[in-house]
Amino acid sequence: MHYFWAFLVGGALCVIGQLLIDLTNLTPARILVLFVVSGVALSALGWYRPLAEFAGAGATVPLLGFGHLLAQGVVAAVERHGLLGALTGGFSAAAGGIAASLVCGVIASLAARSKDQS
Amino acid sequence: MNRKASPRSPLGKDCLWAFFVGGSICLLGEGLRTLYGRAGFVLTDAAALTSVTLVALSAVLTALGWYQKLASRAGAGTLVPITGFANAVVSPAIEYRVEGLVTGVGAKMFVIAGPVIVWGMMASVVWGVVYYFLRPMMGG
Numbered sequence: 229m230h231y232f233w234a235f236l237v238g239g240a241l242c243v244i245g246q247l248l249i250d251l252t253n254l255t256p257a258r259i260l261v262l263f264v265v266s267g268v269a270l271s272a273l274g275w276y277r278p279l280a281e282f283a284g285a286g287a288t289v290p291l292l293g294f295g296h297l298l299a300q301g302v303v304a305a306v307e308r309h310g311l312l313g314a315l316t317g318g319f320s321a322a323a324g325g326i327a328a329s330l331v332c333g334v335i336a337s338l339a340a341r342s343k344d345q346s
Numbered sequence: 347m348n349r350k351a352s353p354r355s356p357l358g359k360d361c362l363w364a365f366f367v368g369g370s371i372c373l374l375g376e377g378l379r380t381l382y383g384r385a386g387f388v389l390t391d392a393a394a395l396t397s398v399t400l401v402a403l404s405a406v407l408t409a410l411g412w413y414q415k416l417a418s419r420a421g422a423g424t425l426v427p428i429t430g431f432a433n434a435v436v437s438p439a440i441e442y443r444v445e446g447l448v449t450g451v452g453a454k455m456f457v458i459a460g461p462v463i464v465w466g467m468m469a470s471v472v473w474g475v476v477y478y479f480l481r482p483m484m485g486g
Contacts, residue, residue: 231376238372238427239365245422246364250357256425257458260434263426264466272473285375288393289400290368290426291462297393298466302474306481314474318467324394325401326463329432330455332405333439337451340409340440 230284237279237286245290260291267295297321360421367416367423375400375427397428404429408436434458 248259270276276296280287287293301321305313319326375396382392407413413433417424424430435455442454456463 231373234376235369235373238375239369239423242364242368242423242426243361245368245426246361247357249422249425250360256430256434257461259422259425260431260458260462261465264462265469268466268469268473272476285379285396286369286372288379289372289375289396289428291428291431294428294431294462295466295469298470299473302470303477306474306478311475311478314471314478317474318470322463322466325397325428325431328398328401329405329435329459332402332432333435333455334451336405336409336436337439337443337447337455 233283234286237283238289239286241286241290241292263291264295264298267292267297268299269295271296271299294322294325297325363420364423364426367420368426369423371400371423371427371429400427400429401432404432405436408433409440431459431462434462 245259245263248254248262249256254262267276270292276287276292276299280293280296288296298318298321302314302317305317305320307313309316378396378399379392382395383389387395404413407416407429413424413429414437417430417433424433435458438457439451439455442450444450445454
């Protein structure tokens with residue numbers, strides 16, 4: 229059943245993005261920023277955690293979940309390190325995804341150069 | 347392709363594509379998360395590994411040029427999941443390789459994803475500070 233909800237919630241969040249693309253003039257970069265910042269805000273309000281527990285990857289894979297990850301990371305870091313955690317929490321939590329993207333970007337740029345030019 | 351008789355259909359079609367492709371990527375993510383969980387990883391590690399796997403998969407598909415093809419149909423279905431973030435990093439990295447490793451790949455890689463990191467991080471820092479001062483009042 230959790231697969232069904234992951235599909236449904238994940239799909240629904242993408243439809244929100246699609247409506248923003250079709251009905252507004254927001255560029256993809258702005259939509260991504262909007263999703264991540266909204267994710268932080270929804271998580272701060274305590275609304276995103278229930279959704280993440282309910283829908284699993286349906287809530288964590290969309291970029292709203294990335295914002296939720298940042299907000300959770302910052303809360304955990306503040307608990308442990310006080311105010312310093314406000315600075316370290318976000319990057320610590322997001323490190324895996326950002327570093328993976330970075331490494332993949334470098335490898336792809338080296339491997340796929342000729343293909344892209346053809 | 348473009349039927350004038352049904353003016354509402356492009357939006358509905360776009361949304362259907364976004365729903366099914368985006369939902370499928372999340373479904374794949376849920377499958378990976380379950381697999382990593384069964385392999386013995388704790389919940390947070392399983393989630394992080396899921397992200398890393400989806401990022402790597404997206405990078406391969408982007409390098410092959412397939413992700414862009416899917417994106418032209420799926421729109422937000424390929425943009426909103428973390429695979430879209432990875433595509434936004436890998437795509438310019440490949441495109442600007444001709445301008446060199448430092449000023450090309452290094453500088454242009456985060457041309458789209460950079461703003462996401464900047465504003466996401468700013469929001470998290472603000473929330474961290476707010477949480478720090480709110481915490482005593484919440485009886486924590």
